[in-house]
Structures are given as C-alpha cells and as structure tokens.
Amino acid sequence: MxxxxxxxxxxxxxxxxxxxxxxxxxxxxxxxxxxxxxxxxxxxxxxxxxxxxxxxxxxxxxxxxxxxxxxxxxxxxxxxxxxxxxxxxxxxxxxxxxxxxxxxxxxxxxxxxxxxxxxxxxxxxxxxxxxxxxxxxxxxxxxxxxxxxxxxxxxxxxxxxxxxxCGIQTGAGTVLNRIKPEFGSTIAIYGAGAVGLSAIMAAKIVGCKTIIAIDVHDSRLELAKELGATHTFNGSKVDVVKEIKELTNGGTKYAVDTTGVPPVVRQCLQALRPLGVAAIVGVTPEMNIDVHNDLMAEGKTMMGVIEGDSVPNVFIPELVDYYKAGQFxxxxxxxxxxxxxxxxxxxxxxxxxxxxxxxxxxx
The missing domain is CATH 3.90.180.10 (Medium-chain alcohol dehydrogenases, catalytic domain)
Incomplete structure (x- = not known):
C-alpha cells in the first residue's frame, strides 16, 4: 500500500x-x-x-x-x-x-x-x-x-x-520498576525534560518524601514543582552537590540522571549518601569517574537502565491507569x-x- x-x-x-x-x-x-x-x-x-x-x-x-x-x-x-x-x-x-x-x-x-x-x-x-x-x-x-x-x-x-x-516509560519505569525507592525516601532527578519529569511523577506516586529536581531552565523547574518536586536547584546558579547534601543531611538515597552530561553524572554520584543508588538513563559519552571516592568508598551503586526496565504490555496500561486517576x-x-x-x-x-x-x- x-x-x-x-x-x-x-x-x-x-x-x-x-x-x-x-x-x-x-x-x-x-x-x-x-x-x-x-x-x-x-x-x-x-x-x-x-x-x-x-x-x-x-x-x-x-x-x-x-x-x-x-x-x-x-x-x-x-x-x-x-x-x-x-x-x-x-x-x-x-x-x-x-x-x-x-x-x-x-x-x-x-x-x-x-x-x-x-x-x-x-x-x-x-x-x-x-x-x-x-x-x-x-x-x-x-x-x-x-x-x-x-x-x-x-x-x-x-x-x-x-x-x-519510550520516553515517558523510561523515566517512570526507572523509578517504579528498577530502583523502587521506599516510601519516605529521598531522590534527586537530574534533568527536567520529559524523561526526568516522568521520573518525578513516579517518585511522587511511590511516596518519596524529598524529591529534588535539577535543571538549568527555571521554567522547567517550575513545572517540576507542579508535578511533584519538593525542591529544585538550577545547576547553572548553585553548587548542586553542596546544596543537596545540606538539604538532605548527607545526600539523597537515590538519583536518576537523564542528561547524559558527564559533569552532571558525577554530581549525581557525589550527592548520594553512603549506600546510595544512581540510575543512569541519559545517553552518556565516555567519561572519567573517581571510582574510589565517587563509588566504592561509600558503597554506592551506579546502574544503567534502558526503557525503564519495563515490560510494555504490563507497564503502559498501568501508566494509563495512573493518568486516569490524576496521579500521572x-x-x-x-x-x-x-x-x-x-x-x-x-x-x-x-x-x-x-x-x-x-x-x-x-x-
């Protein structure tokens, strides 16, 4: 045809x-x-x-x-x-x-x-x-x-x-299917585009107490607040790692990087508390990290997640149900x-x- x-x-x-x-x-x-x-x-x-x-x-x-x-x-x-x-x-x-x-x-x-x-x-x-x-x-x-x-x-x-x-299930699925943050936990989302904002909505659904959005566009950070972020930081204006550690008394338990920008990826690792977990979903080029200080010395975990680790025939109808209920x-x-x-x-x-x-x- x-x-x-x-x-x-x-x-x-x-x-x-x-x-x-x-x-x-x-x-x-x-x-x-x-x-x-x-x-x-x-x-x-x-x-x-x-x-x-x-x-x-x-x-x-x-x-x-x-x-x-x-x-x-x-x-x-x-x-x-x-x-x-x-x-x-x-x-x-x-x-x-x-x-x-x-x-x-x-x-x-x-x-x-x-x-x-x-x-x-x-x-x-x-x-x-x-x-x-x-x-x-x-x-x-x-x-x-x-x-x-x-x-x-x-x-x-x-x-x-x-x-x-694709994009929406990537952000939401990374939170709901892979890292599965506990109720009342802390999470930072780096990048407030479609993937990051979907992760923020998912973090709100599971009941994260502190949901931090990081971006360089104030308009996107305002939308992040509307969708569930409890705090926002403009990465072009503040020291993100310092601000997050002060806010959370030592760092977040979870982080999701959607930017793929090497310095931001390192920030998301450095702003974790000991035993924290970072999920990387942005397409990231070759980069250097200090494995000892950024990961091993504090027992942190860094993982890659594709498409939110989703089974689409199960997960997409769930997202539609959350949307119909006004939660997504x-x-x-x-x-x-x-x-x-x-x-x-x-x-x-x-x-x-x-x-x-x-x-x-x-x-």
Missing amino acids: KIKAAVTHGQGQDFRFEEVELAAPKANEVLVKIVATGVCHTDAVARDEAIAPLPAVLGHEGSGIVEEVGEGVTRFAKGDHVVLSFAHCGHCDNCLTGHPTVCETFNDLNFGGTNDDYTHRLSKDGHSLSTFFGQSSFGTFAIAHERNIVKVDKDVDLALLGPLG PFDKLVKFYDFEDINEAFEDSKNGVTIKPILKIAK
Whole structure:
C-alpha cells in the first residue's frame, strides 16, 4: 500500500515527505493506522548521528488504530487502540525473565533497519527503506510485530499516548520498576525534560518524601514543582552537590540522571549518601569517574537502565491507569504539532521550547 512518510535520506538532513510503499503484514505482525507519534531525542540522534541505516523512516513513539492483523495474531483485532513500543525477540533469557529492554538482540531489532524477520516492509521506487524500533511511526501507517504493540483504553485520547512507548516509560519505569525507592525516601532527578519529569511523577506516586529536581531552565523547574518536586536547584546558579547534601543531611538515597552530561553524572554520584543508588538513563559519552571516592568508598551503586526496565504490555496500561486517576498528568509535558511541521517540532525540542512534541498524523 502507498503511505505518506517523513523520510530521512542522509545524516543531519531535514525530514522530507514522500509517498512510499508499505508491504502487507506478515505472520504475527499488525498494520496500524498511526494517529500520532511522539518526537524523542533518540529520533534526533538517529537522524544526526546515523545510528541506524539510512535512508529510513524514523519514529518510535507511535499510537494508532489496528487496521489489519497478520496470520497468527490473536491478541489484536481491527479497531483496537494501541501504543507501539520497542522491539524485542521474546525468547532470549532476558526477555523470558521480564527484562525485554535488555533483549540479547535489542540493538539489531531496534537499530538494524529491518523488521523482526530481518527483511524490509518499507520501500521507495524498488529500494528498501530502513525501519526504526520495529515500527517507523513517522508515517501514516506502520507495521510492527505483535510483541511490541500494547492495547490501551479507548476512553483516553489516543493522540496523547504515543510517548508512553519510550520516553515517558523510561523515566517512570526507572523509578517504579528498577530502583523502587521506599516510601519516605529521598531522590534527586537530574534533568527536567520529559524523561526526568516522568521520573518525578513516579517518585511522587511511590511516596518519596524529598524529591529534588535539577535543571538549568527555571521554567522547567517550575513545572517540576507542579508535578511533584519538593525542591529544585538550577545547576547553572548553585553548587548542586553542596546544596543537596545540606538539604538532605548527607545526600539523597537515590538519583536518576537523564542528561547524559558527564559533569552532571558525577554530581549525581557525589550527592548520594553512603549506600546510595544512581540510575543512569541519559545517553552518556565516555567519561572519567573517581571510582574510589565517587563509588566504592561509600558503597554506592551506579546502574544503567534502558526503557525503564519495563515490560510494555504490563507497564503502559498501568501508566494509563495512573493518568486516569490524576496521579500521572504527563499531558502537561506535551505540545501537539501537525505532521507537516515535523522539522519545527524537532527544532523546538532541541531548543527546549517544547518538552515533549507530539505529531498529529491522522486527520
């Protein structure tokens, strides 16, 4: 079938709208009419650093309506409302023990440019286009394996839900699924973007007593307070480690870094109390740490977390329930854009004008 897609032809190039060919779903695959899709930093990295083969149709926070199911699909039917999430094999040890975010073939399936069977569904003039995250949601339709599709309630605005498939579940899941802070504990969240603010909302849900947000934009820190932060620090104006240690009488028990900025990562370690735990979710370049003083000497733990260590078919419906109950108002992070304004949305995301852009695709 012919679909409209925003195609990335070369590294760092703007998206170009083109008519491309989308093949029919194969066994265990689902054809989804994309209603909307979030804009994530990982899409920008794929465009600008070519971490996936190009040309490609990017996009990996899609939400839409099931249009057709392939042979063997039993969990979905035409008309279902769904969110698309990351691809995983479903049968390696990590997938089978509830950790699909560290699937043994995660990189191949999400960044390798093909579908689950290592073939292509997208093409242009007879030439293959790469798929991204097993979905490629920057198009009017997408095909995904049933494993990375999540059915959601029809009484919630479907256009809002796409970011639950990646950025939102990354922040919230890191808190709720991985570090699991105790009621009344202290936590610092470094970076008040979509991922960080989701972590703040999750920390409030579990009852953290002290929730500290750190950013360099005062407007984002104000929103952090609205969403549950008890204290905020502008990292460009104060000594963050000193302020946190004074506030918490020695440091926080938990920390989440969403920035990937090496000096900030070190701050999050240094502002922990002894036996504290830091989860790193930002894409961080090579950096140096003082293992003795920053970690070992005080028994601290530093861990990496992908996609919030989530099982999407379990966790995303839970987030929707929290949203419906008024406990997870992630709609406050969002600004909607027309699909045709995709390049503007990416620019606004880069410049911090918009925390979480969502492209509305279906008219």
